[in-house]
Amino acid sequence: MSKAVLYDATKCIGCRACQVACKQWNELPTEATINRGTYENPPQLSAYTFTKIRFNEVDDDDGKFHFVFTKLQCMHCEHPACVTACPVGALQKTPDGPVVYDDNKCFGCRYCMVACPFGIPNFEWDKPLPWIRKCTFCADRQGGGLEPACVTTCPTGALKFGDREELIIEARERITASSDKYVNHIYGEKEVGGTSWLYLSPVPFEKLGLPTLGSEPVTVDAERAMGAVPPVLFGAAAVMAGAYWVIKRRDRMSQERADKEERKEVTK
Amino acid sequence: MIQKKRSFPVGTSILSVLVILGLVTVIVRYLNGLGAISNLSDGRAWGLWISFDLYCGVALAAGGFTLAGAVYIFNLKKYHPVVRPAILTAFLGYTLVILALLVDLGQPWYIWHAIIYWNIHSPLFEVAVCVMAYTTVLALEFSPAVFEGLSKSNFPVIRRFNWHVPIRIIRAIQIPLVIAGVVLSTLHQSSLGSMLLMMPETLHALWYTPILPILFLISAVAVGPAMVIFESTLSTRAFGHKLDLDVLSGLARAIPYILGLYLLLKVIDLMAVGEIGLIFLAYPQNMLWWGEIIVGVILPIILFSMPGVRQNRNAVFWSSVLVIIGLVLNRFNVSMLALGMRPGTIYFPHWMELAISVGLVADALLVILLAHRLLPIVSHGEAIEGSS
Ligand code: SF4
Numbered sequence: 001m002s003k004a005v006l007y008d009a010t011k012c013i014g015c016r017a018c019q020v021a022c023k024q025w026n027e028l029p030t031e032a033t034i035n036r037g038t039y040e041n042p043p044q045l046s047a048y049t050f051t052k053i054r055f056n057e058v059d060d061d062d063g064k065f066h067f068v069f070t071k072l073q074c075m076h077c078e079h080p081a082c083v084t085a086c087p088v089g090a091l092q093k094t095p096d097g098p099v100v101y102d103d104n105k106c107f108g109c110r111y112c113m114v115a116c117p118f119g120i121p122n123f124e125w126d127k128p129l130p131w132i133r134k135c136t137f138c139a140d141r142q143g144g145g146l147e148p149a150c151v152t153t154c155p156t157g158a159l160k161f162g163d164r165e166e167l168i169i170e171a172r173e174r175i176t177a178s179s180d181k182y183v184n185h186i187y188g189e190k191e192v193g194g195t196s197w198l199y200l201s202p203v204p205f206e207k208l209g210l211p212t213l214g215s216e217p218v219t220v221d222a223e224r225a226m227g228a229v230p231p232v233l234f235g236a237a238a239v240m241a242g243a244y245w246v247i248k249r250r251d252r253m254s255q256e257r258a259d260k261e262e263r264k265e266v267t268k
Numbered sequence: 269m270i271q272k273k274r275s276f277p278v279g280t281s282i283l284s285v286l287v288i289l290g291l292v293t294v295i296v297r298y299l300n301g302l303g304a305i306s307n308l309s310d311g312r313a314w315g316l317w318i319s320f321d322l323y324c325g326v327a328l329a330a331g332g333f334t335l336a337g338a339v340y341i342f343n344l345k346k347y348h349p350v351v352r353p354a355i356l357t358a359f360l361g362y363t364l365v366i367l368a369l370l371v372d373l374g375q376p377w378y379i380w381h382a383i384i385y386w387n388i389h390s391p392l393f394e395v396a397v398c399v400m401a402y403t404t405v406l407a408l409e410f411s412p413a414v415f416e417g418l419s420k421s422n423f424p425v426i427r428r429f430n431w432h433v434p435i436r437i438i439r440a441i442q443i444p445l446v447i448a449g450v451v452l453s454t455l456h457q458s459s460l461g462s463m464l465l466m467m468p469e470t471l472h473a474l475w476y477t478p479i480l481p482i483l484f485l486i487s488a489v490a491v492g493p494a495m496v497i498f499e500s501t502l503s504t505r506a507f508g509h510k511l512d513l514d515v516l517s518g519l520a521r522a523i524p525y526i527l528g529l530y531l532l533l534k535v536i537d538l539m540a541v542g543e544i545g546l547i548f549l550a551y552p553q554n555m556l557w558w559g560e561i562i563v564g565v566i567l568p569i570i571l572f573s574m575p576g577v578r579q580n581r582n583a584v585f586w587s588s589v590l591v592i593i594g595l596v597l598n599r600f601n602v603s604m605l606a607l608g609m610r611p612g613t614i615y616f617p618h619w620m621e622l623a624i625s626v627g628l629v630a631d632a633l634l635v636i637l638l639a640h641r642l643l644p645i646v647s648h649g650e651a652i653e654g655s656s
């Protein structure tokens with residue numbers, strides 16, 4: 001059964017301990033940023049920041065101001081666009097849930113970055129030998145029976161690691177238990193065919209800055225087109241060979257006819 | 269090849285400077301990373317190189333397979349004189365694509381990974397494999413010209429080698445080669461469209477359609493003859509061997525049919541999903557859509573349908589230019605302008621990005637100039653009517 005994490009935005013206090021834990025576990029360097037008048041930092045995910053907390057400023061029904069937070073990282077999709085996109089299979093979805101990256105295969109085409117509907121894989125633009133970097137779902141820790149570093153460090157229980165099916169059930173229970181607290185939607189249950197990261201939120205998900213996506217995997221059209229490749233290959237080859245043969249024969253026959261006529265003319 | 273030295277439309281020295289500038293930029297890239305020479309970012313990971321060098325480059329090289337198919341498979345002998353130049357430009361076009369990728373890829377020294385690690389679900393995998401295979405096919409298709417050139421070389425040592433053996437071998441496999449070329453082209457021209465099918469959320473609805481691969485193929489087939497008209501007119505001006513007007517207008521006559529089919533499919537597809545209204549409503553993207561359709565499809569259909577235009581070298585040339593511009597617009601639209609970026613990103617190509625692309629084109633032009641001086645390009649002298 002594949003693993004997942006449930007992120008409950010009503011429990012998140014924006015302490016960013018997960019951000020720090022992620023940097024530590026993955027030995028990621030700090031980034032120099034400028035003060036933009038917000039606690040949110042760095043401004044976006046990058047090759048050196050696999051996860052971050054987004055600070056959303058939301059007014060409630062009474063016009064009162066609230067912070068609502070979003071944890072951003074790779075969603076570890078069930079039908080990952082990045083995996084289908086990668087020409088060399090450097091990205092793989094493991095049965096346990098993580099979408100993992102193999103820098104022994106990647107050649108840096110960046111198709112994964114363009115294809116990902118969540119805008120997650122990032123690139124080491126400043127390096128002469130650049131790789132793609134993104135959240136690993138701590139596949140290495142999971143292999144050793146540990147939770148992802150961000151989950152372990154979360155002080156409020158906003159992050160919960162477990163089996164995907166069970167977490168979906170739990171999320172639904174939380175919604176029914178306090179339906180005034182949550183919007184009635186588990187983000188990630190259906191989005192682009194489902195993801196390993198699931199979100200609960202007190203406000204509509206657009207306000208969390210998460211993209212509004214359909215439930216169909218984004219890979220279907222491309223995969224259907226690729227399925228047509230073998231028939232097109234053999235079909236085109238057969239049509240071309242056939243056309244060549246037919247036209248050659250027709251030309252030869254008309255040539256022969258012309259020759260015959262000529263001979264007739266001569267003998268006359 | 270005995271040919272008088274002529275003044276070329278673009279000075280060889282200017283071209284050389286551009287090539288050198290491109291090379292310097294490449295060195296900067298390998299020392300300081302892609303960020304140093306480009307405005308690419310995580311939000312816009314593909315830019316000018318993918319839109320121009322890959323998307324336009326591959327489509328504009330379609331003259332190679334369309335003409336080779338027409339002449340060798342469909343036996344339209346009339347176009348024989350333009351096959352060789354078309355194959356040469358196609359070969360150079362693909363070489364350019366590969367060279368551009370060597371700059372664009374993060375780890376170009378692993379480009380061969382596409383051959384050993386297969387992801388058969390990835391459209392880009394198919395493009396990569398087909399481009400490599402097709403470049404080889406084009407090289408083989410063109411090789412007789414090189415062997416002929418070598419056999420007439422000024423150096424006796426080179427001349428003495430029995431060049432007729434390889435020529436005979438290529439001749440023997442010519443038809444399979446041409447068929448392979450057509451098949452490979454069909455596959456990767458369309459797969460460039462399939463690549464965009466992965467972005468239903470980010471590619472604008474005016475362009476996103478599951479039949480994108482088919483549209484890509486048809487537009488490539490349409491631009492093939494237009495490119496051949498374009499190149500041969502230019503090389504007429506530069507090198508002086510004039511092509512029969514009959515050949516040009518024959519090519520021109522085919523274009524409206526192909527473009528007509530293309531337009532029909534595009535419009536029907538939008539109507540089928542009930543999105544035809546977008547061509548009026550989706551401002552500003554609809555302007556881009558109308559731009560490519562009017563310039564590259566509607567105008568050429570009208571122009572090429574007029575016998576008066578087809579009988580006039582200049583008119584044929586400029587109408588072909590329209591087809592080419594329209595195709596370039598289309599490829600830029602789908603791969604850059606109508607393709608959404610991550611929020612908060614802006615992109616405009618860095619001058620060094622331009623320097624690379626321009627340098628590569630200059631490269632190709634230099635090779636063409638050289639080839640026309642050294643090799644029998646206009647095949648078997650059939651087309652040489654003497655200079656005018
Ligand atoms: S969120 Fe993006 S990078 Fe992560 S698995 Fe899904 S498609 Fe891949």
Ligand code: SF4
Nearest residue numbers: 086106107109110112
């Ligand atoms: S950049 Fe690397 S991981 Fe991403 S699609 Fe290309 S080869 Fe695959």
